[in-house]
Amino acid sequence: EADIYQTPRYLVIGTGKKITLECSQTMGHDKMYWYQQDPGMELHLIHYSYGVNSTEKGDLSSESTVSRIRTEHFPLTLESARPSHTSQYLCASSSWSSYNEQFFGPGTRLTVL
Amino acid sequence: QQPVQSPQAVILREGEDAVINCSSSKALYSVHWYRQKHGEAPVFLMILLKGGEQKGHEKISASFNEKKQQSSLYLTASQLSYSGTYFCGTGADGLTFGKGTHLIIQP
Numbered sequence: 001e002a003d004i005y006q007t008p009r010y011l012v013i014g015t016g017k018k019i020t021l022e023c024s025q026t027m028g029h030d031k032m033y034w035y036q037q038d039p040g041m042e043l044h045l046i047h048y049s050y051g052v053n054s055t056e057k058g059d060l061s062s063e064s065t066v067s068r069i070r071t072e073h074f075p076l077t078l079e080s081a082r083p084s085h086t087s088q089y090l091c092a093s094s095s096w097s098s099y100n101e102q103f104f105g106p107g108t109r110l111t112v113l
Numbered sequence: 114q115q116p117v118q119s120p121q122a123v124i125l126r127e128g129e130d131a132v133i134n135c136s137s138s139k140a141l142y143s144v145h146w147y148r149q150k151h152g153e154a155p156v157f158l159m160i161l162l163k164g165g166e167q168k169g170h171e172k173i174s175a176s177f178n179e180k181k182q183q184s185s186l187y188l189t190a191s192q193l194s195y196s197g198t199y200f201c202g203t204g205a206d207g208l209t210f211g212k213g214t215h216l217i218i219q220p
Contacts, residue, residue, distance in 0.1 A: 033207050042200065043155070045207035058207050090154060100145070102208065104154035
């Protein structure tokens with residue numbers, strides 16, 4: 001079944017650790033996105049990609065980095081986690097032909113102690 | 114530029130109607146609407162792509178006024194399942210979302 005997956009779903013980690021949040025989709029979509037969302041608040045775009053080897057920064061300044069080596073995979077990395085990075089991270093994807101309708105993964109809830 | 118949503122919150126009884134507005138200070142070429150239930154990911158409702166366009170999804174419909182740079186989401190005869198936070202989003206690629214409208218439906 002075509003879907004979008006995120007792992008881990010929950011992560012509690014200490015300050016200074018390097019972490020990678022995984023996002024994969026089996027829908028054959030070219031475009032992928034990362035959003036950050038605090039509880040009860042709006043989503044903020046932090047990165048997006050048009051396809052393989054394409055990455056762009058979003059509206060919200062972020063200390064994270066992304067890569068897009070394979071169409072289906074769009075991992076997000078924090079080199080040194082800080083308590084200010086505590087949030088929910090949502091991955092999404094869309095095709096070129098669907099007028100940008102975005103499909104969201106279940107999210108990773110990150111807590112940095 | 115972040116779109117502005119109003120109202121911030123609505124409490125309705127089952128069967129009542131609601132309108133959620135989304136406006137922008139920038140020219141709008143498309144407006145997206147999503148609903149997010151507590152603890153879940155946002156789910157796509159509809160996209161409006163040109164001025165004056167109206168779309169419907171069951172008893173949820175939306176309009177897009179390009180001149181006024183605004184869109185409205187209409188929920189008719191609301192059901193308990195409509196509870197959640199509604200977001201409008203604008204943008205050509207990644208979306209810029211409004212702050213959301215929290216909708217609570219009471220039996």
